Amino acid sequence: MDKLKLPDMDYVALLPMLALFVAACLGVIIEALVPRRFRNIIQLVLSIVALAVAMFFVVKQSGEVVASKALTAGGAIMIDHAALFLQGALIVLGFVALLLFGERSLEFGGPFVAQAAVTVGSERDREQTGRELGSTETFPLALFSLSGMLLFVSANDLLTMFVALEVFSLPLYLLCALARRKRLLSQESALKYFLLGAYASAFFLFGVAMVYGFAKAVDFKAIHAEALLGEGNSLLLIIGLALLAIGLLFKVAAAPFHVWTPDVYQGAPTPVTAFMASCTKVAAFGGLLRVLYVGFDGLGWQFTPVLGAIAALTVLVGSILAVTQTDLKRLLAYSSVANAGYILIGVIAGQQLGLTSVLFYLVAYGFTVIAAFALISLVRDADGEATHLSRWAGLGARSPLYAGIFTFILLAFAGIPLTSGFIAKLSVFGAAIDGGQTWLVIIGVITSIILAFPYLRVVVMMWLSEPGESTPSVSIPGGLTSTALGIGTLATLVFGVVPGPLLDLAEKASSFVR
């Protein structure tokens, strides 16, 4: 019998993922051993240390990428420049979002429920809302999710991608159900996210099976080679790609697969929403880019028109429905749908310019959206966060500083110059014109104008209305939320004024190794 040949493993290249995974496992053990009142600080420190270690190795790796050695773990993982950029972005954005997870000063016990299993509305539930410290399982869950995302953006075959997709989705479903206040909404959002997410990943898996039937393998190199060869049943290939795309477009929240987004963003605890809005988007677009440009780029002329139609529909649906919203979290959810559409325009543009613009957009948008949700978590009344638009009327007179920051963030979403949103949109549209997709740019510009309306309406409401009886107060943020808000806002400003360094970094990263 032949000797069993072990696959080559470059453990240093896998260290960012392993660090987060080990920290998450340690976090689970801490939950079992440490008394409740110390857990929050210990979990937070552990998570931050793990993220720092992961970031260290990502930076270290980025200096020594060699195309011939990028493939590791028996061909399952590809650590190239793009993967490292996306991993770095995920780690940094994950760090900022985790700061919001740890905040305990806004309300007693933090944003998460103490015992998720307790029935809503029961005696025991009322007791725990007011008196018990929130659960800290959220940290290991978020770390599991993050390590799945790191794997997702560096997966080199469809099976690894499917497993990573589930590893990063499953903890997110649970996190959605853990809000301290408005638990019914939170649980409902978890149910909807779970059912639709599992439905989408079933499509993804069937797509994997079809592609396997076509290419006899599921790694991107083989798929690419087989597609170029043009033998075999190309129907399987087309069906496979379509089903894969459904799974991925669901995760990026592109229309018509976006219906879960507003419900989940509104119902989930705000720190989790911030985490989803920034990190999930980076991971999902990273995966989409790799599938389209490493595995299936031979089919470019077949998928580009379809993807173009989806991008156009996404920006239209996102911007038009954002106008009708009355809840701030829902408004930002539709704005995130529209932004997914703008990023898709960059994806379609392709070439190096398109990839660069997508990578830049993902990072810039991630920081801005975290800052936005950090601010939403500050505006509260006796029932928790006051997210209804009418409640924000007159906030400018109450607390000019926070209203000013929020105005700045909204202007960044609208794409006003001197914010990162402007540079991001400009580079995406520039790449699309370069790639011959002028019609998408026209639709993109029109929808940007439509989208400016709901943002500016919030701004006008905050500054020009008189504060009424029901205007909630803005809580003084603790150190963690202030840091997250500060980092997000500062990044929005810095990437808007001096985008050069990040654009350079994104340009270096915009090549996939096949």
Add this chain to the structure above:
Amino acid sequence: MTPMWYIVLSAILFSVGAVGVLIRRNAIVLFMCIELMLNAANLALVTFSRINGTLDGQIMAFFVMVVAAAEVVIGLAIIMLIFRTRRSASVDDANLLKY
């Protein structure tokens, strides 16, 4: 008998699951339909493994089973949570989030 019929069967099972998710109302039944879709994909993987003459597909089926088991744990936990509060597992009753 050609193995292609198994692919046809798996496509039919997948479609039954996909349509089931759209028309059924009970969260547990929805969930079973999703499992049916995953298993249809497993059948397709194993059959293609046979047609292609490579073992990868069978290995993949094992991975899918493990992932599906993890998904069951999470899914049932969430459905239980909703059921305890509402005394109903109908997805039509969970309608607080809209517009």
